[in-house]
């Protein structure tokens with residue numbers, strides 16, 4: 001059976017409201033507002049979340065938040081709760097991106113608590129895990145992924161319906177100066193993560209790849225047996241770039 005990949009982008013700390021509107025207008029004018037061959041998702045910054053979710057409401061494109069706290073409300077100045085992002089129209093929450101782990105004190109424990117909270121509120125949790133360059137170069141990728149995978153699912157109440165996606169994003173592959181992971185290497189890490197999940201939960205979860213995905217490597221990555229989707233940064237920040245990758249991947253998976 002042909003796979004239906006997740007293909008999405010986080011805008012990180014980019015886009016004014018006018019720029020968000022332009023991206024969304026291009027998306028809405030495309031053939032992909034209702035797409036059976038891929039699950040599209042867009043993760044704007046909080047400032048544009050409500051507006052983008054509203055604009056894409058009638059489409060099949062999922063809109064997510066880049067983070068959400070584990071508590072529903074309270075004295076947590078500067079934070080945003082899962083109740084609030086859901087209220088803005090988000091149905092997905094990205095959790096544990098390496099930039100948050102590196103710069104904002106996100107830990108395996110807070111990631112686990114946030115995943116459980118997002119799921120408790122009926123949203124999909126998209127959990128980013130990945131090895132640092134130091135872990136990669138010293139052969140400790142598997143150890144890092146095992147630790148982060150276990151923490152990501154540790155607090156979820158699995159006796160209730162829960163949608164959790166994992167994004168394998170090697171830290172050394174992300175952003176300017178990042179090296180895209182070799183597709184075979186990425187696939188091997190996805191095999192490992194899925195094995196860990198099967199042992200822990202009795203079933204694997206979808207695992208997406210992220211880190212310097214671009215028009216030149218997207219198809220080969222998406223063709224890997226255990227890569228269930230692509231999570232794209234820079235190459236998808238212009239709607240045309242995003243739609244170009246979506247078009248290429250869908251066409252390649254048809255053949």
Ligand SMILES: O=C(COP(=O)(O)O)[C@@H](O)CO
Pocket residue numbers: 009010011012097128169173174175176178210211212213231232233234235
């Ligand atoms: O960080 C990500 C990848 O960024 P790139 O610019 O594609 O390296 C991923 O989480 C999508 O935001």
